[in-house]
Amino acid sequence: MPGEAGRPRSPRTRVSALVALAVLAGAGALLYDAVSEWTGHHTGSWRHWLAHQLSTRHLDSPWALAGAAVVAALGLWLLVxxxxxxxxxxxxxxxxxxxxxxxxxxxxxxxxxxxxxxMVASARVRVGRRRARVTVHGSADLDRARVVLNEELDRIGLVRPPALTVRGRRARHRPHMH
Incomplete structure (x- = not known):
């Protein structure tokens, strides 16, 4: 989507699309040769042998079923x-x-x-694609913390700022050892 600021795409997208197209082209060529063999037309030498094997094997043979399952799983994975x-x-x-x-x-x-x-002793922040969850440890003003965090998100300048959730917890007091 040119001109739109979207999530970056991984380079694997193009590579897997090209591999899927190559597999599709190869499967189409094999299907063409198998149909040509079945209708009595001749194909190339190694393609002739392969097309003959494909056209004479029963579809319920274990080798044909296993090969079809592997190719289907690989194709589905590449499309995903x-x-x-x-x-x-x-x-x-x-x-x-x-x-x-x-x-x-x-x-x-x-x-x-x-x-x-x-009054903030510590904080735990988890940022997802859609939500930012902040747990503030201490006795801080949570409304003030929300305002400050929203200002920080605006300063960062995300295309889609995550929805902010701020929770408070009392800081743990450890007993002093004398």
Whole structure:
């Protein structure tokens, strides 16, 4: 989708699409030769032998069924790889189309920003493609933490900022040993 800032695609998408097309072309050529052999027309030398084997074997033979299952599974896997979105750990940036930032990097930025707030002992941040979950340990104002985190997400400039969920937990107090 040219001109649209979408999720980056993995290079495997093009490669698997080319492999799937090559397999499809090879299967089409074999099917053409098998039909030619079956209708009495002649094909090339090795293709003649292969087409003869394919046209005379019963479809319920174990070798034919196993070969068909392997080819079907390989083809299905290649199609899944070709259409599956790639690079899921990257989130596209609004300011520079085609560039992206790692979800772990966004989580680190959010954690650093919320830990700078007063009364925050620590924070745990998990950033997904659609949601950012922040657990603040301490007695911080959660509304203030939400505002600060939303400002940080705006500063980062993601194309689709994740929905923010902020929860609070009391910091654990460890007894002092004397």
């Amino acid at each position: 790889l070709a259409v599956a979105p790639g690079e899921r750990r990257w989130l596209p940036l609004r300011q520079a189309p085609g560039s992206a930032v790692d979800r772990l990097g966004v989580a680190a930025l959010l954690e650093r920003r919320v830990c700078a707030e007063p």
